[in-house]
Amino acid sequence: xxxxxxxxxxxxxxxxxxxxxxxxxxxxxxxxxxxxxxxxxxxxxxxxxxxxxxxxxxxxxxxxxxxxxxxxxxxxxxxxxxxxxxxxxxxxxxxxxxxxxxxxxxxxxxxxxxxxxxxxxxxxxxxxxxxxxxxxxxxxxxxxxxxxxxxxxxxxxxxxxxxxxxxxxxxxxxxxxxxxxxxxxxxxxxxxxxxxxxxxxxxxxxxxxxxxxxxxxxxxxxxxxxxxxxxxxxxxxxxxxxxxxxxxxxxxxxxxxxxxxxxxxxxxxxxxxxxxxxxxxxxxxxxxxxxxxxxx
Amino acid sequence: xxxxxxxxxxxxxxxxxxxxxxxxxxxxxxxxxxxxxxxxxxxxxxxxxxxxxxxxxxxxxxxxxxxxxxxxxxxxxxxxxxxxxxxxxxxxxxxxxxxxxxxxxxxxxxxxxxxxxxxxxxxxxxxxxxxxxxxxxxxxxxxxxxxxxxxxxxxxxxxxxxxxxxxxxxxxxxxxxxxxxxxxxxxxxxxxxxxxxxxxxxxxxxxxxxxxxxxxxxxxxxxxxxxxxxxxxxxxxxxxxxxxxxxxxxxxxxxxxxxxxxxxxxxxxxxxxxxxxxxxxxxxxxxxxxxxxxxxxxxxxxxxxxxxxxxxxxxxxxxxxxxxxxxxxxxxxxxxxxxxxxxxxxxxxxxxxxxxxxxxx
Numbered sequence: 008x009x010x011x012x013x014x015x016x017x018x019x020x021x022x023x024x025x026x027x028x029x030x031x032x033x034x035x036x037x038x039x040x041x042x043x044x045x046x047x048x049x050x051x052x053x054x055x056x057x058x059x060x061x062x063x064x065x066x067x068x069x070x071x072x073x074x075x076x077x078x079x080x081x082x083x084x085x086x087x088x089x090x091x092x093x094x095x096x097x098x099x100x101x102x103x104x105x106x107x108x109x110x111x112x113x114x115x116x117x118x119x120x121x122x123x124x125x126x127x128x129x130x131x132x133x134x135x136x137x138x139x140x141x142x143x144x145x146x147x148x149x150x151x152x153x154x155x156x157x158x159x160x161x162x163x164x165x166x167x168x169x170x171x172x173x174x175x176x177x178x179x180x181x182x183x184x185x186x187x188x189x190x191x192x193x194x195x196x197x198x199x200x201x202x203x204x205x206x207x208x209x210x211x212x213x214x215x216x217x218x219x220x221x222x223x224x225x226x227x228x229x230x231x232x233x234x235x236x237x238x239x240x241x242x243x244x245x246x247x248x249x250x251x252x253x254x255x256x257x258x259x260x261x262x263x264x265x266x267x268x269x270x271x272x273x274x275x276x277x278x279x280x281x282x283x284x285x286x287x288x289x290x291x292x293x294x295x296x297x298x299x300x301x302x303x
Numbered sequence: 304x305x306x307x308x309x310x311x312x313x314x315x316x317x318x319x320x321x322x323x324x325x326x327x328x329x330x331x332x333x334x335x336x337x338x339x340x341x342x343x344x345x346x347x348x349x350x351x352x353x354x355x356x357x358x359x360x361x362x363x364x365x366x367x368x369x370x371x372x373x374x375x376x377x378x379x380x381x382x383x384x385x386x387x388x389x390x391x392x393x394x395x396x397x398x399x400x401x402x403x404x405x406x407x408x409x410x411x412x413x414x415x416x417x418x419x420x421x422x423x424x425x426x427x428x429x430x431x432x433x434x435x436x437x438x439x440x441x442x443x444x445x446x447x448x449x450x451x452x453x454x455x456x457x458x459x460x461x462x463x464x465x466x467x468x469x470x471x472x473x474x475x476x477x478x479x480x481x482x483x484x485x486x487x488x489x490x491x492x493x494x495x496x497x498x499x500x501x502x503x504x505x506x507x508x509x510x511x512x513x514x515x516x517x518x519x520x521x522x523x524x525x526x527x528x529x530x531x532x533x534x535x536x537x538x539x540x541x542x543x544x545x546x547x548x549x550x551x552x553x554x555x556x557x558x559x560x561x562x563x564x565x566x567x568x569x570x571x572x573x574x575x576x577x578x579x580x581x582x583x584x585x586x587x588x589x590x591x592x593x594x595x596x597x598x599x600x601x602x603x604x605x606x607x608x609x610x611x612x613x614x615x616x617x618x619x620x621x622x623x624x625x626x627x628x629x630x631x632x633x634x635x636x637x638x639x640x641x642x643x644x645x646x647x648x649x650x651x652x653x654x655x656x657x658x659x660x661x662x663x664x
Contacts, residue, residue, distance in 0.1 A: 025386055030386075031388065034385075054489040054491070056487040056488050056489060058486075059378075059381040059382050060385075061382040063378065063626075063629070063630035063634070064626060064627045064629075065627075065630040065631035065632075065633070065634030066630060066634050068630075088637065088638060089638045089639070089640050089641045090641065091638075093311060093312045094312050094638055095312040096312075096637055096638075097312065098312040098313040098316060099312075099316050125637075126639075126641045127641055144634070154617075155492075156492060156617055156621075157491075157617070182653045182657075183653065183657075183660070184649065184652055184653050186649055186653065187649075188642065188645030188649040189641065189642035189645040189646065190642075205641075205642045206641075207641055207642070207644065207645040208645060209645075227630060227631055229489035229490075230489075253645055253648045254648070271640040271641060271643075271644045272644065285640065285644075
């Protein structure tokens with residue numbers, strides 16, 4: 008057992024004393040196997056022995072474990088929180104990944120091989136070979152109709168989604184709308200209802216028949232799931248009540264002027280509001296005039 | 304412009320790290336690790352137990368680094384522990400091998416071996432001792448300390464109840480059976496007893512106290528009887544890597560609580576014993592948690608369908624882990640701009656619909 012002084016010395020020497028990419032090899036192997044299983048059964052939640060990470064539960068430990076199990080020293084890593092590379096938690100995760108692996112840190116979406124994200128899918132269409140790793144707070148889409156994990160698991164196994172459809176129907180009857188905003192439930196490969204993580208409705212259509220691989224990691228809830236490339240992913244909707252995304256009609260980004268990206272609004276002191284692109288890489292590209300394919 | 308303050312996150316978090324460092328070391332009275340080890344023993348016990356590592360040096364370091372926040376300190380320990388290789392398992396140890404320093408029973412006045420009050424604040428008066436504001440000599444003992452008694456000198460009270468057939472016999476375990484490990488495998492429900500006890504043993508003292516209290520007030524926990532509460536040192540025995548013989552590699556101070564719950568003989572089920580055992584064990588001297596754990600273990604043993612929160616495994620086991628709970632609750636500090644925008648759009652849409660419906664009449 009290392010004593011305290013060597014541990015302190017290790018700390019100054021930055022991660023000597025830890026494995027490459029923090030996780031030990033057994034943990035990486037287990038996570039990779041869970042990922043392979045998840046890809047083989049799109050939308051199915053695979054339980055895994057989620058490790059304690061040096062960042063807090065609920066702050067991206069599931070996504071981080073996937074990223075660290077996949078990353079190699081030649082990878083280009085992008086981490087975004089709400090679409091933004093420079094957001095504090097994204098910066099903290101990215102420097103941990105870089106520090107423990109030597110991988111290159113990038114901001115540009117098209118340069119990244121692995122993108123870890125919280126709550127957004129980039130505006131720029133991802134290509135084959137790119138992997139998007141989504142941080143997931145609650146992996147169970149049935150949680151709000153069935154709080155028991157064991158019972159929800161049985162419902163998935165039996166494809167018994169009546170309660171979910173009923174909840175959507177009741178929502179429409181009571182409010183005239185499906186109230187789910189971010190994290191709108193989707194049907195994957197005609198088999199599993201899946202929680203897409205709290206991405207806005209705006210991003211839901213991007214999951215359908217994408218070229219890239221989507222991996223979802225829930226650290227606290229200890230689940231990994233996946234949407235492989237070219238998989239059918241449909242939002243839950245009724246024939247006579249189609250799914251709809253957010254709209255930003257007449258608004259544009261105050262920084263780059265974009266009118267075709269997901270905008271977030273902030274109040275100003277004079278009571279007015281300003282809108283900016285939530286995807287900072289897309290915003291930079293629009294500013295610099297780079298041509299970006301944003302039709303998924 | 305508001306936008307610029309969102310960028311530059313890396314710079315901000317590096318400044319925050321330095322500010323934290325100041326709170327830990329910027330003073331002429333820096334905390335020395337031996338001070339934590341020798342005088343903040345109860346905090347250390349809680350941190351090591353909930354962190355899942357018995358190592359007083361690392362525990363003291365974690366307490367110092369966390370400014371004394373027990374949840375943050377146990378989080379630091381767990382994040383370190385998870386990187387350590389799993390070299391092997393000890394032999395199962397039972398309370399019968401405990402080198403007893405204190406043991407009480409509230410179920411019986413006299414117990415074989417006798418009650419030993421030991422180190423406890425239970426019968427002290429909670430008056431601030433102003434003589435502690437400066438250094439002073441320790442008070443003299445009324446009787447000299449004696450060497451710890453031999454293992455086996457104090458038989459388990461529960462064994463007596465088992466011999467009489469009042470409590471279920473102790474479970475028999477294969478020595479070569481590898482235990483379920485909650486740090487390597489996700490929980491499934493219904494949980495194994497080993498898994499359940501591990502979750503309870505790492506649970507947070509305050510959370511477990513609160514749930515156990517709710518149980519006593521009628522939310523599903525049974526009011527049982529403490530057959531025995533005992534603390535002392537438990538030997539850790541492993542198989543010698545060369546000879547294969549059991550060898551003792553050290554002692555771990557623990558507190559155990561044996562609570563008997565139930566008590567109505569069931570006429571329908573002939574084989575059923577009158578009392579169930581609710582068991583609690585913690586590192587060090589955390590009696591509050593040991594008793595809470597025995598209450599929760601006892602209430603979770605009820606197998607009949609129940610709607611009581613404390614008889615619901617998922618409810619109890621998912622919500623007593625402070626590291627997971629604090630992470631998720633505090634993640635609300637993270638930006639949620641995207642989700643809130645989506646929510647605002649839904650809300651205004653629903654409001655529009657409601658207004659339209661009202662104006663239609």
